[in-house]
Amino acid sequence: MDTTFVLLSIAKIAVVWGGVLTGAAILVLAERRISAWIQNRLGPNRVGPFGLLQSAADVVKLLFKEDIVPTAANRFVHDFAPMISITVALTTFAVIPFGDTIEAFGQNVKLIVADVNIGMLYILALTGIGVYGITLAGWSSNNKYSLLGGLRSSAQLISYELSMGLSIIGVIMISGTLRLDEVVMHQTAPLAHSMQKLPSWLQWLIPVAGWLPSWNVFFQPIGFITFVVASFAETNRLPFDLPEAEPELVGGYHTEYTGMKFGLFFLSEYANMITSSALITTLFLGGWHLPFAESWGLSPFALSLVKIGTFFVKVTILVVFYIIVRWTLPRFRYDQLMRLGWKVMLPLSIANILATGLLLLWWS
Amino acid sequence: MGTNGNIIRKKDLGFWQSIYVPEILKGLRLTITQMFKPKFTYEFPEVRFKPPEVFRGRPVLVEENGVERCVACGLCSRVCPALAIEVQAGETELAKERYPIKFEINMVRCIFCGFCEEVCPEEAIIMSNEYLLAFNNQVEAVFGKEKLLKSAAEMRPRLEWLKVNR
Numbered sequence: 001m002d003t004t005f006v007l008l009s010i011a012k013i014a015v016v017w018g019g020v021l022t023g024a025a026i027l028v029l030a031e032r033r034i035s036a037w038i039q040n041r042l043g044p045n046r047v048g049p050f051g052l053l054q055s056a057a058d059v060v061k062l063l064f065k066e067d068i069v070p071t072a073a074n075r076f077v078h079d080f081a082p083m084i085s086i087t088v089a090l091t092t093f094a095v096i097p098f099g100d101t102i103e104a105f106g107q108n109v110k111l112i113v114a115d116v117n118i119g120m121l122y123i124l125a126l127t128g129i130g131v132y133g134i135t136l137a138g139w140s141s142n143n144k145y146s147l148l149g150g151l152r153s154s155a156q157l158i159s160y161e162l163s164m165g166l167s168i169i170g171v172i173m174i175s176g177t178l179r180l181d182e183v184v185m186h187q188t189a190p191l192a193h194s195m196q197k198l199p200s201w202l203q204w205l206i207p208v209a210g211w212l213p214s215w216n217v218f219f220q221p222i223g224f225i226t227f228v229v230a231s232f233a234e235t236n237r238l239p240f241d242l243p244e245a246e247p248e249l250v251g252g253y254h255t256e257y258t259g260m261k262f263g264l265f266f267l268s269e270y271a272n273m274i275t276s277s278a279l280i281t282t283l284f285l286g287g288w289h290l291p292f293a294e295s296w297g298l299s300p301f302a303l304s305l306v307k308i309g310t311f312f313v314k315v316t317i318l319v320v321f322y323i324i325v326r327w328t329l330p331r332f333r334y335d336q337l338m339r340l341g342w343k344v345m346l347p348l349s350i351a352n353i354l355a356t357g358l359l360l361l362w363w364s
Numbered sequence: 365m366g367t368n369g370n371i372i373r374k375k376d377l378g379f380w381q382s383i384y385v386p387e388i389l390k391g392l393r394l395t396i397t398q399m400f401k402p403k404f405t406y407e408f409p410e411v412r413f414k415p416p417e418v419f420r421g422r423p424v425l426v427e428e429n430g431v432e433r434c435v436a437c438g439l440c441s442r443v444c445p446a447l448a449i450e451v452q453a454g455e456t457e458l459a460k461e462r463y464p465i466k467f468e469i470n471m472v473r474c475i476f477c478g479f480c481e482e483v484c485p486e487e488a489i490i491m492s493n494e495y496l497l498a499f500n501n502q503v504e505a506v507f508g509k510e511k512l513l514k515s516a517a518e519m520r521p522r523l524e525w526l527k528v529n530r
């Protein structure tokens with residue numbers, strides 16, 4: 001382990017954390033403004049230009065608020081739960097490649113913090129830990145609404161983690177690796193390559209769709225939909241925000257949290273949104289890949305920057321999609337949530353695996 | 365029972381509805397088009413809402429020829445559900461014979477119900493269109509005659525409106 005590696009890693013971590021945290025802060029504002037626009041209002045626009053400093057003002061406010069711990073609460077766990085949430089939210093991004101390699105300090109740097117070969121397992125494991133933050137918060141508050149929120153969250157996560165994992169399997173089968181950067185590499189070829197193997201009565205599709213990039217969303221439409229739905233559930237966003245359903249559970253698991261401890265839950269929700277958007281981008285939408293970018297004749301360094309920009313744009317679009325969905329759909333009832341999870345999503349993703357397997361067998 | 369017998373409740377969703385996705389897209393189309401519609405918000409300190417006559421702002425006393433119309437009958441104080449009005453009567457040489465020595469409305473208590481306006485036999489207390497009422501302390505919130513009196517000319521729109529609508 002040489003010093004350049006350590007320094008580069010620290011630099012990358014700084015970039016990713018800075019990006020995710022600033023992104024989360026801007027998202028809080030974006031959420032409020034977009035929801036306002038949807039409701040024909042203006043939203044917060046007073047603090048700084050376009051209200052951009054609103055989140056900074058909010059954070060300062062949260063920091064100065066009194067930290068109230070209920071008398072009957074389990075103090076240690078009550079303090080510990082938000083730490084789990086924020087740790088998970090900030091570490092998941094480590095395995096997601098946010099760009100191709102870039103020339104810096106005389107060597108090729110891979111734009112991924114932890115280049116491990118089990119990237120996908122790592123993410124699944126971490127989202128599994130993330131639920132502890134919420135459940136423990138609910139349990140330790142010693143409040144019935146918090147407890148209900150925590151329990152709902154664990155039930156919801158178990159149900160949807162399953163279909164999430166299963167819908168990833170389709171991608172793994174196609175790309176044959178758990179490394180997220182290789183998954184992205186695998187999606188960079190034009191679709192025409194893989195279409196050569198189509199039977200002759202489908203060959204007419206090549207000129208029609210062959211120019212498309214071979215992003216996994218075209219091979220795995222069902223997997224894509226189930227994965228997106230499951231990640232909505234994983235991030236506790238509407239229509240699946242049952243753990244914090246305001247009309248039923250006051251504030252759900254964070255009812256008894258104040259000040260910056262509440263702020264940490266809030267922050268981790270938005271950081272999770274960014275991370276899962278990045279994951280959807282990486283797995284299904286070609287990651288940093290921009291079709292035809294290679295043919296523009298840019299210098300390698302500029303090309304790398306374009307790729308980072310592409311990744312950024314894709315993630316932004318998905319995040320905005322998340323926000324708009326929140327202000328469009330009503331919340332599921334608990335039984336509807338379970339029915340959707342176990343009776344629709346699970347069979348669908350298993351069928352998807354079967355279909356993928358059969359097609360792969362037939363193609364090879 | 366009875367009245368809602370002919371209401372048809374469609375419980376069973378069609379195929380396209382039960383797979384959710386098309387319906388979700390429909391909903392998204394609606395919200396996204398709403399995003400670009402004109403906004404209703406007033407940018408408050410700069411742009412202010414101009415209330416129509418029907419608006420019930422803070423109650424004021426009408427002043428005509430330099431004298432308030434009020435005859436200190438005390439009906440408004442009696443009807444006020446929030447016990448916000450205090451009237452103290454005194455005698456005067458004028459034709460109306462009685463006038464309020466002291467007339468106070470506690471604007472922290474007032475709920476803008478308009479009952480005082482409705483009950484007043486002299487049309488002496490009416491609701492204005494002023495709504496900027498913020499105070500730093502309780503004492504400041506008690507409005508005496510000097511703050512309550514408004515000339516009839518100034519209150520013309522509301523008085524006209526009351527003639528037609530009451």
Ligand code: SF4
Nearest residue numbers: 434435437438440484
């Ligand atoms: S304002 Fe009207 S109701 Fe009230 S005391 Fe005067 S005359 Fe009577």
Ligand code: SF4
Nearest residue numbers: 444474475477478480
């Ligand atoms: S508006 Fe209602 S509450 Fe206010 S002073 Fe008149 S009667 Fe009392």
